[in-house]
Amino acid sequence: MEWAEQLPKREALYGFILRRVRDPFLADDLVQETLTRLIAYMQSNKVADSLAFSLRIATNLISDHYRMRGTGHAEVLEPEMACHRPSAEQTVMARQRADALARALERMPPLRREVFIRRRLHGQSYREIAQALNLNVAAVEKHVVRALEWLHSEMGREGAR
Template identity: 40%
Template sequence: MTSLSSVWHARPALKAAVDDLLAHYSDLRRYLCGRLRNPDDAADIAQSSFAQAYAHALNAPVINARALLFQAARNLCIDQHRRRSTELAALEDWLARADWLSPSVEEIMIAREQLQHLIARIERMPKLRREVFVRVRLHGHSHREVCEALGLSAKSVELHIARAVFDLSELRLASRHD
């Protein structure tokens, strides 16, 4: 089992590099707090900067610990800014689409009015035509089920549905001209 103290004894240059990094850590935190205006983000980036600098110190000699630490922090700040800009753009895009997908009050009122006209037109249909249309188109019954339930021929059911659809298409054409 390797302890941290044995690593320090085996690599005195590493201990010196870590001591240098730690000596600049509070300066880095102050710098990041001023730059980011958010102490939590500053703490996160300072910690990540230290981890990156330490990883570098494990593999290569550290010439200037302060420069290494601050450059890592600058790079992490840039990465964070890019990531947040992308997230913000995605959020703005989503919100723009959500507004587009949401009907306005006026559109809701128009749709309600159209629905009322549709219901009124269906209610004005002859009783048998209305019954056949409602069973097939609204309740999803098969033609055969409607034939059996109402005692009609298949041709008669098709004719009633065709006439009902024609009645409703006239309503649609009339609404386009308004």
């Protein structure tokens, strides 16, 4: 079955549909119906771009769904019209997580913070950090592990507040 290799990734199709219907169960049903129709079509026809074709099928199914329900949501955004920016809520939550991370880093012991920042933010190797801070590699590794444990613990406390 050479057509089976041409099927689009289910996750991409699901995300496309979910952004439009905002109902995970309905999105699952529409993904299934889209793939069923795509496979049936591909068994007797050649499709140059299966992802684009499946997105068109999905768009039509979404329109049909809303039209049959009579909800007035028959207008579906085209892929090029969809906004890929995070929502205001997602932006606020990300900002809060970043602030919590900054506070946790400030409370971290200075040497551990320095090692962590050099490793995780600047991408330095354990050996480079060890040489720069006059430590052995094992100590640098322990500092990184403890820094991650510290951050995990502190972020958990921040989330509980």
